[in-house]
Amino acid sequence: MASHRLIQYLGKTFGLAVSEAIYDKLNEYYFVQGHSLNDRPQLAKTVSEELTKLLADKAPSESELLTFLNGNEGRKEIETALQQLQMLGVHGIPKFIIGGNLVVDGAARSDVFVRVFREIERAGEVEARPIFGDILGIPHDIIEQGSHHPADMAA
Template structure:
């Protein structure tokens, strides 16, 4: 997305605006994990069991080049002993923040939770810690954007996490994924129809995005928008825009 946004095919006052709307669809790696426990086991133990022992796990690492793909994505170190847990709370949180503040805010929180989990190793069902991270992230981003929206407090987010709001939407999305035959991640659904496997290289995505850019319009919206309760107004505003990309680059230069 960054490559397409930073180097558009068309420039000038009459050129079409560029924006991406990313709607995160929940997926449970271990749906049987007890939701009442902050965490169940380390990710190392989970994967060793999944692949039939240490040798099987080592084969999978070599086959999928997990370390190399992590480095390419800007994550130089994965915490293999991160705490694996039920992830319902984190899925509900991402959807809640996106619907309340917009997909650009939920994407920032999503990026932060990737570091929180994959690098720092914290559990995605540690509700007090999730509430703290979410409150700090949303507050900082709204201030950066000079937004007039009031950020949720840590206490308000924790109260949400201890409730059930948004659970039905997550459960409906999981059922829809099963009907579509999606049994692994990552998967990307573009224009509501084109499914691209996460193992595809950046050039595959750039090719698809450039074709849409040349066409000048998107032929379909996010098929999970209605299921997750994301309004058309919300996803039409986008999560990644050329303007936000340029603003971030300018702020980095000034920092």
């Protein structure tokens, strides 16, 4: 819960590119290095070091991150997002949520994706909305900035 809250906070505060970079770091931290996401002091230290690389003097300190991790800010939003995932039938990853309501398993065959996108083409337009943006309290302007930019991807 603490790491989910932290990623949400970073996205709201510093943008999705920063939260995605930290999310990637936490995946390595947990899955590759075998560290616990429940060790809040170590989590604060690791994230603080990474944020300093990304944000320089704008980065929150290790102490500020630990204070955040030991609090409850963002808990309600994460719990609501988890409830929404359950209502959509998402119980594991990877999953794709298309158009805000269609869930496609990440292991689905390519013909499933082709069919879904052909249906979208036939409809002409999709009311695409980031269903978790409102739930998590991510401001619309942050969502509009996105997290992956062509120039960043080329680097």
